[in-house]
Every structure is written in structure tokens, then in C-alpha cells.
Amino acid sequence: MRTLLNLIWLVLSGFWLFLGYVAAGVVLCILIITIPWGIASFRIGVYALWPFGRTVVDKPSSGAFSFLGNVIWVILAGWWLALAHIISGIALCITIIGIPLGIADFKMVPISLAPLGKEIVPTGGGEFDQARARRA
Template identity: 60%
Template sequence: MRLILNVIWLIFGGLWLALGYFLAGIICFVLIITIPFGFAAFRIGMYALWPFGSTVVDKPGVRPGAVVGNVIWLVVAGIWLAIGHVLTAIAMAITIIGIPLAIANLKLIPVSLLPLGKEIVPADGPQDRFGVRR
């Protein structure tokens, strides 16, 4: 089922969404000082390309640089990306077939708001003894 949903996602918006994130990542690498944002944009782009079967988790440990970077990202790009994902999810949810795609679009909001300090892992990946996926 994941394969079918991923293919439908890819056709109906996932490819363009991922290409947008990849373009943003390239621009961030060209600007040099924003290279950490470039890595985050590429990570989100890969997640946006094939979202079903993956989930976002926090990286372990304290990351003060990620907090500062996330605040900058939130102000500059994160809020606008989140609004775009919400609007796209509303448009996708109009049809019955689009409802899972809308849910996948909503899954992209947390990582598009605060991408630094996050990791994208398989949804059925290993868990620690408390049930937290790593």
C-alpha cells in the first residue's frame, strides 16, 4: 500500500515539492553561511519525495546550534512552508483519494517548521525500550 501511495504522491505533487526543496538547498549551499539549512532542505526534499513509510524523530542530545538555526529558519522560511503545506493539504483533501496525500502533507509541517535537529527514519524502524523510534 505504501508503494501505491508514494507513487500517487509523486505524481500529484511530491516531485514538484521535492524539487523546490532541492532548489532551496542548492541556493543555501551557494550562500555558504547557510549550508546547515541546505542540508536540512535536502533532508526534507528526500522526505517529500517518498513520505509514506517514513517518520520524523528528534536527534538525541542537546543541540544549541540547532535551536538558534531553527529560530532563524522559522522566521525566514518555516512559517511560509507550513502555510503552503496546509493550503495544499486542504486542496488534496477535497477528494477521497487525496485524503492520505493531505495527511502526508500535514506530516511535512513539523519538519518544515523546525528542520534542524530532526532525523527521518523508517516508520517501522527499531524502537528503544520506551517505544520511541530512533
Template identity: 65%
Template sequence: MKTILNVIWLVFGGFWLALSYFLAGIVCCILIITIPWGIASFRIAGYALWPFGRTVVDKPGGTGIASTLGNIIWILVAGIWIVISHVTTAVAMALTIIGIPLAIANIKMIPISLMPLGKEIVPSNRPFVSSYH
């Protein structure tokens, strides 16, 4: 079922969403000072491309002051606008029965889009296991 939902997601918006995160990552990496947000954008792009079967967890060891400050800057510069776009897209997707799971996936992406630093994307069958252990 995850594969079917991922293919439907990919066709009805996931590709363009992932592409936008990927392009944002390139811009952030070009600007040098914003490389941490660029890396986070690349991570989110992969998640946006194939979201079903994966989930977002906090990185082990908690987030440091740098991640917290980085997330605050991100929220003010881009996070709010990305959240608005996810909510708008989710409402549009939820208008059809087949789009309801896609809308839920779109809403599920809001926390990592709002505060990308200090987060990790893992398979949902093991949400508390980290690749850092």
C-alpha cells in the first residue's frame, strides 16, 4: 500500500515539491553561510519525493543551541511560507477521497519544514532507531 500511495503522491505533487526543496538546497549551498539549511533542504526533498513508510524523529542527543537558533532564523525567513504552502496544498488534496491520505502526508511534513535542523528521517517501521547509534 505504501508503494501505491507513494506513486500517487509522486504524480500529484510530490515530484514538484521535492524539486522545489532540491532547488532551495542548491541556492542555500551556493550562498555558503546557509549550507546547514541547504543540507536540510536536500533531506526534505528526498522525504517529499517518497514520504509514505518514513517518519521524522529528533536526532539522538537532542538539539543544540546552534540548531535551535538556526531553526528560529529558518522559521522567520522561510518556514512560515512553506507551512502555508503545505496547508494550502493539503486542503486542495483533501477535497477528493483519494487525496485524503496525500493531504495527511502533506500535513505530516509541516514539522520538518518548519524546523528542519536537528531532525532525522527514518523508516516508519522503526521510528526510534537512529542511524547514528
């Protein structure tokens, strides 16, 4: 089911959101001092390309610098990307089939506003979790 949702997502909005994150990442990497934000943009762009089966969690090692970095991120690129998620989420919710995708799009707004101090990990129920359970 995740693969089907990811394929539908990719066609309807994922590719375009990915391009937005890549454009923001390229601009931020050109400005040399903002390379860490550019790398974060690329990381979230890959997540926006194929989101189902993964989730965002807080990094336990993040601190005050992540907060300050997120403030700079919102000013440089975050609010544009959050606006793109909101617009595409509303467009997806117009059809019944698109409602779950629109909800997923709305769930990406917080990470588009504050990506530093976050980590993208696989969700439960897959082969990854079964292998981890065997090792424990």
C-alpha cells in the first residue's frame, strides 16, 4: 500500500515539491555560508519525493543551535516551502482519492518550517523493524 501511495504522491505533487526543495538547496549552497541549510533542503526534498513509509522524529542531540538555525531557515526558504505544501495539500483534498495525500502534505508543513534537529526514519511494520527486533 505504501508503494501505491508513494507512486500516486510522486505523480500528483511529490515531484514538484522535490523540485522546490532542490531549487532552495541549490540557492542556499551557492551562498556558501548557508550550505548546512542547503543540505537540509536536499534531505527533506528526498523525503518529500517518497514520504510514505517514513516519518520525522526529533534528534535527541539537537539544541539551541538547531533553534537558531531554524529561525534563519524560515526567513530564507522555510515559509515558501510551507506555502507550497499548503497549496498542494488543498489542491489534493479537492478529490476524494487525494484526501489522504493532502493530509500527508499538511503533515509536512512543520518539517518544512523547522528541518534542523529532525531526523527521517522508517515507520513501523516493515522488514526494517523485523530485522531490528531480531537483533535486540
